[in-house]
Amino acid sequence: MNPARLEALLGSLNALAATAALIDARSPLAASAQADAVVAWLQTSIGDIPELASQLSIAERVAEGLRRGLEPEPGVERLNSILEATFRCIGGPYPLQGTLAPMTTEALATTKSSFLELSPDEREGWSDFLVEAPELLAAIEGQLLGSLRHDAFDPMAILRPLHTLKGICGMLGLLGMNRLMHVCEDLLHPYRQAKELPNSATEVLLGAMDLLRAQIDAIAAGLDQGGFNVIDVSPMEQAMKLMVAGVESAGAGDPATVTVPAPFDPSADAITSENEPQARTTENVIRIPVAKMDTLLEAVSELAICQAQVTGGVLELNVHGPLAAEANRLEKISRQLQQVVLSLRMVPVQPLFNRISRQAYDLGRRMGKPLRVELEGGETEVDKGLVEELFEPLLHLVRNALDHGLDTPEQRQATGKAPEGCLKLAAYHQGSEFVLQMSDDGRGFDLEAIAAKARAQGRLRVGEEASADFLVDLLFQPGFSTAAQLTDLSGRGVGLDAVRRRVADLKGTVKAEAVSGKGAVFTLRLPLTMALMEAILVRTRGERYALPAANVLRFLAWDVAGRHAVGEGEAWYEAAGKSLPLVDVGAEGTGRAVAMHVSIGGRQACLVVDEVLGKQQVVIKALGGLLKEVPGIGGGAVLADGRVGLILDLDSLLKQHALA
């Protein structure tokens, strides 16, 4: 082999070896992508060297295994040994001796991590960091994921937040992370004018972002303890440096640049200047702690109550002229104020979408079911608290889709579908509800299998036919799973019922529909805001209670003759040809008594109250420390006369059949 080719080979090999060392340091999907890169390189660069042919075929098998999500660690070791053998054969020294043990993110986080103690006056800086860094991280990840989806790629939208992060880390003395961000910039540098980022680079950058996230979590956990572990990023940094060198040598075709990564400083200045318009827009943003927002909302709703009393008083006086007009104006202003304050709590759903698609992408690769994630309506705004609470149920749905809905590429091709599965997340507003849909193009629900399972579990009598709605609803019942085989992801029969419970806690509903063979759609409907509830106000037990209007299907005339019970046991109500279990909320059942047909989480019941007082928007408040878990009660609301009305928690009420 001529010396020039050998030289070039060694340079590229250095970069590859670094990549291989990193393989398991990140997500398995990154491992697989890197293995593919190694194989591709081996094929083009050394495919003609007969001594290495056997290594190449081993590498191909390992890469194939990794792609299917099989045993990443042995795979990594073997790839490393292949590279080592290649180095030996070409005659160069293997550059990363001793650092090649497979590493997981956890291992990276624990090896050589040092503890940083904080003095009280440093705390504020770190608190600011905890506010800013996750947002910047989310912005970067959003862009990287967009690039994986082949959406429009804007390198500056990654470089800007990266640069800011680098600055903050440096300022706070988080030097390792500062250097890592710098290497990330270096890695992106060649693609500043590019329309697309190669997947290998995206994977590595996502890996670096994982380390940053781990560091942010460590800081968040340790801030109150007076210190935190600083994650050692040097293995990642070293490997990325070599990768940068590899990318540059490939671009320049000059082996001399391999060992000396180009300094980044000139372009750093360029970023600052290009950063300016962005910086100006962020200056107009004020960060407000949620606690302060809640106080504001409280004060404003108190104002609305006071205003209602004043306006009511003026109307009673039956005066005309300026006072009545001003009272009307006061009402308008107060309502407007309340709307503005509520809108302050609203945030776009896009960051949630990004987090979910990142997870979906990772999980899909790990399970050998690569998928494409489509997002729609990311700008839809919803209560901030709701966005945080929705992550877990959505993740459950993604796992469920991967386990039961989406097939492997081979299976998909056999049914005439594109090899890559598609998962779609869509969000929109409908009336006073926030609707979130997750659909996949998998195999849908096997209604036959569900019916068989239902019969086996005694939920359906043999020979009895059930509607599709009934069968699909069974999937949300505790202990019901049709998965033939349990995976570590889901299928233990706790997936979908957990989703329904979580969504019910958020005063929402979840429904599924499917077309056999074509895919499934899960629809989550939630109130726009968790702070405000459209409520039906009722009287029972001599007190006023509020319950979510969304859960009331209809009002029925109460006729004691319709009540049936087995002795003192469970009672039910017969009305309009339906038998509904009765929930006792302590009504006397005389005079203006009304039976309410309610539904929550797929269960229906009948609630008898002494009087229905009307419909009203109420601000939901917690009852506070001493009364955290009162069964049947989901909080309180200040009513128009200033007194507290309790909010009925239908979910727990239907479980215990009685309020007291």
Add this chain to the structure above:
Amino acid sequence: MEMNIKSTGKYLTFKLAEEEYGVAILKVREIIGLMDITAVPRAPRHIRGVVNLRGKIVPVLDLRRKFGMPDVATRKENCIVTAMIANDGEDILVGLLVDSVSEVLLVSAEEIEPVPALHDVKLAFVVGLAKTQGKVRILLDIDKVVREESLEGLLELGQEMKASAA
């Protein structure tokens, strides 16, 4: 003498049946007249319900019931004393329903006597007895009063004090 340093200070005193009690003024936020209390079903008996305190929902604890005293008809002197209670690492605002509020009393360490040893009942929620101006007040550790399930022994303490005074 750490105990004394802790307990010296101002106390808000209030009446409950025949006795006068004191809570450290630092714990007290405000004193409000009796207002409409919304009963909470299934809540413990000593929690009378919740009230709206300027938009915040605050639970009201009936100290008579908490100490196992009989209920009496409400009178216009009845008061709700709101206090910040340390509970599981968080501070919660709790309303304490008392018969009537008396005064704010400066108690020095020398004026505080330990609770007389009494059978084997532990009165962990009593800081001590303040004996000033010829009166005896029972100083309460209000955090413990609110947190503890059982407050047995307080009634006996009252009787014992009467017996020793006679």
